[in-house]
Amino acid sequence: MNSEKELNPAEQLAALGKAQQAMDQASGYGAKLMGTYCIVLGLLIGGLAALLQIYRPDENFAGFIVIISLFAVAVIAMSLAYGKLYRSLPRGFSKMYLRGFVLSMVLYTVALVIMSAGPFAWPVVLIIGVVVAAPLCVTGIAMVRK
Amino acid sequence: MKATFNTWYIASIILAGVAFFTLALSVYFTGQTILLYVGMGVFLAVTMTMTSIMAQRQRKPSKGEIK
Numbered sequence: 381m382n383s384e385k386e387l388n389p390a391e392q393l394a395a396l397g398k399a400q401q402a403m404d405q406a407s408g409y410g411a412k413l414m415g416t417y418c419i420v421l422g423l424l425i426g427g428l429a430a431l432l433q434i435y436r437p438d439e440n441f442a443g444f445i446v447i448i449s450l451f452a453v454a455v456i457a458m459s460l461a462y463g464k465l466y467r468s469l470p471r472g473f474s475k476m477y478l479r480g481f482v483l484s485m486v487l488y489t490v491a492l493v494i495m496s497a498g499p500f501a502w503p504v505v506l507i508i509g510v511v512v513a514a515p516l517c518v519t520g521i522a523m524v525r526k
Numbered sequence: 527m528k529a530t531f532n533t534w535y536i537a538s539i540i541l542a543g544v545a546f547f548t549l550a551l552s553v554y555f556t557g558q559t560i561l562l563y564v565g566m567g568v569f570l571a572v573t574m575t576m577t578s579i580m581a582q583r584q585r586k587p588s589k590g591e592i593k
Binding site: 437441445448449452453455456459460462463466474475477478481482485486489492493496 | 550574
């Protein structure tokens with residue numbers, strides 16, 4: 381006995397539309413989640429870059445190691461989150477994420493080099509933090525809004 | 527047992543993170559600041575490479591898509 385009835389073309393189209401709608405919904409959710417992660421990570425990395433002013437390697441090595449560990453954990457967590465979510469991201473979002481991620485990482489490295497040159501005035505440190513956080517935060521905001 | 531790409535992705539990123547941390551810590555004992563930058567460079571290179579490969583894998587199935 382076969383309980384499944386054959387669908388006519390109109391019903392098939394409707395089922396396809398329904399499935400597509402569910403997929404769009406899932407990818408929208410994935411994009412929002414990934415965007416939120418990007419914003420949080422961006423703010424965290426920007427904050428850590430600014431904190432290098434207080435925890436300089438030559439003055440407070442223990443604090444510096446904590447900052448570096450937090451940075452490594454944040455980057456690993458972000459990469460693992462991307463590894464989980466990349467299938468549910470809309471097309472083009474991986475490229476967008478990669479661009480923001482690479483830019484923020486490179487800027488953090490530059491900040492590390494600059495900050496080790498000596499203590500700076502706090503407004504300068506704030507600008508450095510904002511510049512480091514900006515690429516990931518902008519990417520995250522764009523992902524959440526789309 | 528064959529490891530999937532996802533396993534390689536997770537393992538290499540975590541390993542690179544641990545290597546970076548170890549190199550950063552070794553700066554304290556050796557006084558060679560350059561080790562920190564080497565560790566940072568390796569960590570970023572591994573993370574970025576693995577993420578780009580992952581992103582390419584997302585684009586791959588779309589080749590066979592009906593337009």
